[in-house]
Amino acid sequence: MVQPSVSLVMIVKDEEEMLPRCLSSVKEFVDEIVVVDTGSTDSTPEIARSFGAKVYFHPWEDNFSKHRNQSISYATGDWFLVMDADEEILPETGHLIRKAIREVDFDSIMFYVISLYAGGRKAFHTQQRLFKNHQGIHYEGRIHNKIIGVKSTCIYPIHILHHGYNVSQEKARSKHERRIRILNKELESSPENPRIYHYLSAAYMAVPDYGESLDKALKALDLAEKAGKISDPFFAWTFYIAVNSLCELNRQEEAERICKKGLVLFPDDPDLNFLLNRIFFETRRFKELRMAGKSYLSLYFSLRDLKRIQKPIHWVTFDLSWKVPWFLAMSLSESTDARQRNSLLKQAAQMAGNWGDIYHATARYKMAQGRYLSAERDLIKALERKSNDLGIIYSLLEVYIHLGDEVKEIETWEKLLLLSHESRQRAPQEIRRALSQGRTNDAQKLLLALVRACPTHGSVPEVIVEYLEHSSDILNHNEVWHTAIKTNNRIKQAILDKGFYFLSSGNLEKSTQIFRKIIAADPSEPAARLGMAVVLWIDGDVESMAKELDNLLDIMNFPIDKEITSLEELRTLFAIIAELFYEHGDKKAATFASQLASRLSCCTNSSHIP
Incomplete structure (x- = not known):
């Protein structure tokens, strides 16, 4: 039986750092690599060719879909695999690509895309990445390109790691500016498209600019509702952006109203369920929190095993899920409910994968209550488990500032700077x-x-x-x-x-x-000896001045075994010292000594140093 062939199709520009990792992760699982380069000035094309890629050049036109379609047009495989240079296939799942195209009776396959963020945080979503080479299949959308022409899809446990959010601030700012520019251009031709407003809201939340992200998310939801598309699972993500922005802006009452509206449409959305727990915790409605928390944890454990997810999902708060048992723990008394509280903290640590985050969150909670000494103890425990966590170090700084402990504050600044x-x-x-x-x-x-x-x-x-x-x-x-x-x-x-x-x-x-x-x-710095000698002279301590000048001349390998008894002799000595500094390349000290000699020449009329 002939195996269906797979073509990897990519668009790239100046990706010499990321591209080798990407191609190394996938080269064994594809038959052809097609790369459209949109204007690289580095070694990206050469790297692609070293992996056997066919490289084609097209100038960048602020349109991702156009360049995606160009890459597809050059590919010859039975299936197309779409990846970006800042991604990699997880090695333990790459072999499933061949298995998937043999087994499934669909024309596209969704992968799990795990996005990594600065500080180690991650989120994941499902996305179509593998699809049959059908006539008429193409992408639309300038930036968040969507596949058009696919009739059926399924989810397969193939994992892609996306590193694009874990970049320097400068690169992140450049990406944001490009994204906003392209989306605004797209909005000019489709002003009533709710998806464009959604993507704008996501871009602003990433900055973060919560005022703008809220405005754009609400606009997207309004347009989606008017168009009868509000129940599309895609807009669960938009609800999340709106509610999260309101929470960050401390507008919890509005956040709760919109969150509950979203949950009517998407009752099993993990992000909206998480935010409802956050709202109840921040408004100290602990009875409602316990009900919502129980419901959330049941949902979390049903979704935690990705293999069991059978429908598209976007789970932004995946890495924050541990906060729900932590919310529940903080709602309990440290004294009367200690056993249950500790059990919940242990569960939170298991979900987080470490105790450092738990101790840090608990410390921040205590800091908000003014309990800085207790917070310090938790932060020290957190730092023992996550020694390079900048957030923990910043929190320690805040604690020491409030406690007025300047020694520890300076030590903490030092650690942060290192x-x-x-x-x-x-x-x-x-x-x-x-x-x-x-x-x-x-x-x-x-x-x-x-x-x-x-x-x-x-x-x-x-x-x-x-x-x-x-x-x-x-x-x-x-x-x-x-x-x-x-x-x-x-x-x-x-x-x-x-x-x-x-x-x-x-x-x-x-x-x-x-x-x-x-x-x-x-002690061997001659310029400091010169300055000190002049200070002593002005103070009238001629004997100490003479000793400093002797030290200076010894340092410069020009000892003079002669007592200075007149201003003329002192002027001559300063002139000699000026020459020595010039020879040693210290023009500033030389100029200073020369100026002293010049001033002394005005008052050397047989004057003697007392």
């Missing part, structure tokens, strides 16, 4: 904002953490200089500056420059503090 590139990038801006708002103490804590965590960060020297314009108290933290000055020469130079600025401005207290700090951290 873990998060985004936090390291934002830290200098936050320090500057705090300084501009007069929150010097907040700026100091974050700056100390930044210097401890990443002293070589490019913005650190400039931020230190800006901080010193407001206060020099940060220099009291010796252990920080010893490390920073030795690690980053730019930090040392920035602080030196500030010291000479204060000295030139007559601020001896701040300049003295800076020069002594640098000498303590790096």
Whole structure:
């Protein structure tokens, strides 16, 4: 018996990072790979060809369906498999592709698409991905393309992992802007199409912009109702977006009304059932919560095994399902209902797959009640189980700010900066904002953490200089500056420059503090010795000044065994020191020493140093 052939059809652009993983996951299960490239400037075409793909080039036209149809037109297989570069077939299910096309008597097959989000969260939905090569079959819709011409479909337990939501903020922003642009263009030609408003609402919720997502979702539901399409299972997702947006906007009464309307149409929708539980919990209607929670858990366990799902589904809150037993646990007394409460927390942990989320959620609940010491204990337990979870670390920061524990606050900032590139990038801006708002103490804590965590960060020297314009108290933290000055020469130079600025401005207290700090951290720094010598001279401590100048000359390998007794001799010495600094490439210190020599030349009339 001849096996039906399968063609993988794709559209790509600049996908050199993702494409190898995608093609590696599926190459053994298809007979042909067809790729339409819409303008790559990287090595995407070469990568595709290395997997045996036929690559065709078409300029991007802001229309996904048009390019999907182009890819189909080049394919020759009996079946078409549609995938994107940011997806992969799970290895334990890929072999089922051949089995499915042999067994089913349908012209399309739905897969389970599991979408991964930043922070490890996931959601899933069913989607047509494999369909027969029928004449007239095609896609419609500029962005959320829909297959037209398929007459029958079934669900098969083949799993696709979608990585497209787990991307950098910059890439996510670019995708969002493109999505909104294309949908608005599509709206111009189909202003009464509820699906376009739905997809706009989904795009805005992903940002998130809950005001816009609510507006677009309500418009979609209104149009769907007027068109008699409101009972289409597709719009269960729209109800979810509307209700979730209202919850996030703290409009629970409206959220409950729309949620219940959606549940009349879609009583088994897991997302709407989840939101109803959330609404009852947030409005503290615990009796209704217990009834809704029992119903939800029954639904959850019937859907948890994906193989048992026999109809299309979109389950956004799949990874949040554990919150329902957690809601129920929080509705019980810690003292009188301890056993039942702990049992529910254990169930929540089993559903979440870890205790870290449970401890974190419980801590946030206690923080809202002002129980910060108890919350701290839960957060420490959470961090023991999820040591790199940024959300937990941010919550700990909030706790220590409320408790006024500055030592632990700085330590927590340091941990956050070590873990998060985004936090390291934002830290200098936050320090500057705090300084501009007069929150010097907040700026100091974050700056100390930044210097401890990443002293070589490019913005650190400039931020230190800006901080010193407001206060020099940060220099009291010796252990920080010893490390920073030795690690980053730019930090040392920035602080030196500030010291000479204060000295030139007559601020001896701040300049003295800076020069002594640098000498303590790096005794061989000649510029700090120069600054300190001048401070001592101005203070009238000539003997100590002479010792500093001797130290400076020894460091620069130019010892002078001669006592300085006149201003002329001191002028000559500063001129020599200026030349030495020029030779060592320190133009700023050289200029400062040269200016001192010039000033002394005006008052050397046989004056003697006392």
